[in-house]
Amino acid sequence: MKTTIVEVKNYVGQEVTIGAWLANKRSSGKIAFLQLRDGSGFIQGVVVKNEVPEEVFQLAKSLTQESSLYVTGIVREDERSPFGYELSVTKLELIHEAHDYPITPKEHGTEFLMDHRHLWLRSKRQHANMKIRNEIIRATYEFFNKEGFIKIDPPILTGSAPEGTTELFHTKYFDEDAYLSQSGQLYMEAAAMAFGKVFSFGPTFRAEKSKTRRHLIEFWMIEPEMAFYEFEDNLKVQEDYVSYVVQSVLKNCSLELKILNRDTTKLEKVQAPFPRITYDDAIKFLHEQGFDDIKWGDDFGSPHETAIANSFDKPVFITHYPKAIKPFYMQPDPTRDDVVLCADLIAPEGYGEIIGGSERIHDYDLLKQELERHQLSLETYSWYLDLRKYGSVPHSGFGLGLERTVAWIAGCEHVRETIPFPRLLNRLYP
Missing domain, CATH: 2.40.50.140 (Nucleic acid-binding proteins)
Structure with a gap:
């Protein structure tokens, strides 16, 4: 047999x-x-x-x-x-019969292992990481299919950028400028107006010259978008989805978590609802913790996110960021114009932001005003404005970074071990 x-x-x-x-x-x-x-x-x-x-x-x-x-x-x-x-x-x-296999049972340096990534994938720990990644993907499809979402595939080559072009890979599309996608969000908004609840899952690219343990040049994103969903509805979907994925990994990857020596007691606590803290309160908290360098209007760095996350035993939402540091498409808070209806979900144990999401602007005039304020071409974004001309509705969405989520759930120190062939600032091989 x-x-x-x-x-x-x-x-x-x-x-x-x-x-x-x-x-x-x-x-x-x-x-x-x-x-x-x-x-x-x-x-x-x-x-x-x-x-x-x-x-x-x-x-x-x-x-x-x-x-x-x-x-x-x-x-x-x-x-x-x-x-x-x-x-x-x-x-x-x-x-x-194999001869002189380069990765022996002794210790090897990271660069050596990365140069032999095509072979390193065979090792027990890397195998466990990939099995957990696969389970997260499987549970993602299961969750969104169960919740009535339709999968839509946005393009990878785009003529514009949802968050500006400074961190995009530029290429020529025959005689036009084009960029590798940093997010499928704008296209998913169009899809949501056709199908109600949609999600995408695919590669995204950031030409960000960062070498931190949380950053990759090419990574995978899960991006749901939902018509008639307002800010609170959006947060509910996020916490239900993340809880579902974590519990699925605990149930179906117990051996892999054991191989990785993962402390599962922390993962067992990941059940909706999740705690929330506003950006305003987060700034106050950080000042109390001795972070005197941060002031209102600054974005949070890794040490700030970690300090906030360490005061909770579940993922935590940081909500209502200043409008000035967020993209043009986010809906302003109806009670104050200087913050937007957005949230970042911060994973526990120092793994940082795994989700960014918001309610989107659905008013035509307001979106046009924001495009002009950000000095973005109305012609380039005319199709996006059209969504607010023909039956516009309140809608919301978010993006979850797969590799950061794998790193958190698997307990990996660096995201380079959470994707089969990582693309880093200094690495395009193998």
Whole structure:
């Protein structure tokens, strides 16, 4: 019976064959322990000298790291194994013998590992990170489909920018200027006027010359947009969605979280509703904490966000930021013109902002005024203004950064480990 490692639980006491790679091994005179992986998981294969033909035992002892093989054996339950099962090997068939695999079980520097990212992905921790990433994606589709959203795919090449062009990658689109998308939001607003509740999930790009552990040049965003949803409705969707994703990872990736030594007690607390603090109160709080450098009207940096998040045991919304530091499309607070109906969701444990969202301006004249104030071309944004001419309604949306969310849930120190092939300021290889 040919199967995969993740499926061996269905074949306890039976003989199965698995196509695998040798991740590591150790052997004594009469027994060899093979650490095997097949992409679905990791399992130990035990080869006992007096239970197999001599050539099988000799092959087991001579196998090199990352050689590929077919392994046949009896599935046994094993309480000592994190996975819960092991394989009593009866037969080995070598497919390809690997030589001088560069990533050995010793310590390697980060740059070396990043240069070998195409191989580093095979390691147990990176495998766990990618499985958690995949679960977040799966749960995302499940949540939004369950809530009646339709997935819409905005373009990656755009002729304009939702938040200005200073941090965009410029390219030529035949004889026109074009940019790699930094957000699908404006297009999602158009889609929301056609379908009510929509979401996108795709790559976005920021030409931001930052080297912090929270930044990537290319990253993935989940961007829902909702017609007839006002500010409070928007926050409710965000906290329900994040709670759903975290609980899904806890339920379906317990082994991966264990491999990463993640403290799950903190994740178990992530249940809606989430606490909120206004920008005004956040400034007061930071002053009380000794952050004398921050003043009203400044945007928050990582140390400020971390200090605020550390006073809560769940993600926290910071709401009502100053209008002057936010994009042109955000709806002003009806009670005061200097702040907008927006919120950033800050993850606990120092992982920073994972969501930015707002109610959008739905009044034609006000949006036109804001475009002019930001010195943006009315001609370029004429299609966006059209959305306010033909049946405009209050609407809201948000964007969640996938990699920052993976980093937080998985407990990764740096976002470079949360995407298969990271693009960083100094890295376009492999």
